[in-house]
Amino acid sequence: MTPTYLLGIDSGSTVTKAAIFDMEGNTRAIGRAQVSPRHPQPHRVERDMEETWSAVAEAIRHALSNADISNTQIAAIGITAHGDGLYLLDTDTRPLGPAIMSLDSRARDLVATWKSQGLEQDALSLTGQFPFPYAPTALLGWIQRNQPERFSRIGSILACKDWLRFCLTGELAADFTESSTGFTNVSTQRYSREALRLFGLESLDHALPTMRLPTDIAGRVTRKAAAATGLKAGTPVVAGLHDVTASAVGLGHIDNGDLTITSGTFSINEVFSDQPRPDQRWATRNGLEPGQWLSMAISPASSSNVDWFLQQCCTLESKTSPQILQYLESDLDAAFEDDSRIVYHPFLFGSPYEEPASAAFFGIQGWHTRAHLVRAILEGVVFNHRVHVDALATRFAINECRVTGGGAHTPRMAQLFADTLNRPVTITGTQEAAALGAALCAGVGIGVYGSLQDATQSCHPVTTYRPLPTIRQTRDAAFARYQQLVTQMAPLWDMLDTPA
Known part of the structure; x- marks a missing residue:
């Protein structure tokens, strides 16, 4: 049977969704599962990494059941998830403590100290952003100072979707969009040892996974993951992307000057451009491909x-x-x-x-x-x-x-x-823009669409509200x-x- 569907996975702060789309971007079925964050102390927001993967596996099983299709009909898989925060693996690729979520603010005093030391302008010029308390660089700095034994055992620094892709494929990778959360040079859009040195993290140079474009095939579903999810072993999985960027793709809104607003756990307001324009009021990160940037004005203060x-x-x-x-x-x-x-x-x-x-x-x-x-x-x-x-x-x-x-x-x-x-x-x-964006990346990865611009032709506006x-x-x-x-x-x- 010819594969005719794409699977998009979206792991949010509390709800994980697995959505199956046809090649025209229409939703065939959705599966959902919940994984609740924990608040062990004030300003700390965490969740269990294995539970996060289990929720994804459950959502995929529900989606396949709801779609009433064979797993052989899934042509490719794309993953997106909440950004920032921290998912660490040790040198044996096992979870190194709980995941730290993007609502966590334990590192705020460290960020204030960095600012008082004059790091803000240097960070803006080099990386395109000054760390938020929930940024990976800030959280790593906090662990370095407060949990040195854990810090010494870090083998891989992952974002949420990178961890989930590893669970699906057994392959470690990072993607182009989310590698730029403070680890890259804003001009070259590549990893920067100088950026790590700025925050005192140069010893973690080894822990940054290979960077891939969102549409690159980064692995294939393993037999173990197939047994957990109901997917067919060998199904290709693309690198995927940060959920705020995935939402822009799912809305068909990826040209320079396009403004996308996401009202969710975070207030996310983002615009694409062909030049980096760092400013203390937003984070300037990689767009979908080299030569494109995404400026994101964000705060954890929305719906x-x-x-x-x-x-x-x-x-x-x-x-x-x-x-x-x-x-x-x-x-x-x-x-x-x-x-x-x-x-x-x-x-x-x-x-x-x-x-x-x-x-x-x-x-x-x-x-x-x-x-x-x-x-x-x-x-x-x-x-x-x-x-x-x-x-x-x-x-x-x-x-x-x-x-x-x-x-x-x-x-x-x-x-x-x-x-x-x-x-x-x-x-x-679509009400599942991020999942659709991830699925469209998967479609580009296997050649269903010639480019993301081609893929987003299926994302049609429905209603325009005028002031x-x-x-x-x-x-x-x-x-x-x-x-x-x-x-x-x-x-x-x-x-x-x-x-x-």
Whole structure:
């Protein structure tokens, strides 16, 4: 039987998805599995590496079952996953402690120390970015200082999707997009020993895997992995890519000047360019191929705030309605019609600011309802995206804007993005953009498509939401209140912070 489908794997912070697509990019079936992060101490977010692989294997089995196809019909596999964080192997290629997730902030004091030592400009010039607390370089520096025995045993430095690809194929590799999380020269786009030396990590030169392009075949499914997943042994697996880049591919938005917004655990706002433009407000990383760069303005402050509130404050509804926001829809209609001026700062897990920001509501009064609080959270999430988009717009000529992730697919959120950003926002038909992007890379890898540009022809826009001129002044005023409160609160955040 001729292989006719592509498998895209997307391992997020909590949910892993395996999606099967036909060669036109249509979804045949999806399998899901959950692996929850652990919080062993304040500011630490970890998960078990073997459990992460088990969740992927489970999701693949479900996808194959739901698709009702033979495993021989899967032509190739692409993998994407959450970025940054750290997945370490020892010299025997065994997991070296738990994975450290990208919501982890244990290294924030080290990052502050590096900044006080004047490393910021050197890092920006050399690597295109200054480390976030969850960046691999910062986490490795923390391990070096706090877990020296573990540091001495490091054999391979992997990202999440690299670990999962290793579990599938038994082959170690890194990909072009995610190798640039601080280990590469921003100009040459290749590994840089000078970059390692900048952070005192030159002894780890041996631990950086071979770098491959996202569409390169990096291995084939082993018999052991086939038994765990239900896949056919020998199925080719491409190197894959960082999930934020995969989302842009899955949205068909990979030309220079294209702006992609992902509203998920992180507020991700990214634009492609043909020249690197490092700036302290974003990370400049490798694009999809040499000669292309991706500038990513990111903070861990997006729709995860909505999830947190619904879990904590809507427990009864969650038992009867899996789609709680739909359950609250009529109440939200009324809340958005009111002249409510509640402001919410969505900084539960971090912020774009240097200070240890925390989340907060401002302006709650007795007449407000739970729906007004949800409205404020939705607005706060989009305001935080605007902070990043406004910054990018100062250095890049932005073309069309496409939005994906979580609540972005609802008409309410899509219109809120358009009105707040004051630019048209386009939604595509897929709700699994990252998995589709990984699958399209697999299709290029085996020659189904001649290039990623050819592959993305199947990614058609569905709806464009345009900003309503009648409410621009109202939206801008609300954003100004949000920004003013950020300025006023900044001196107080340290007082409210929990020590690391």
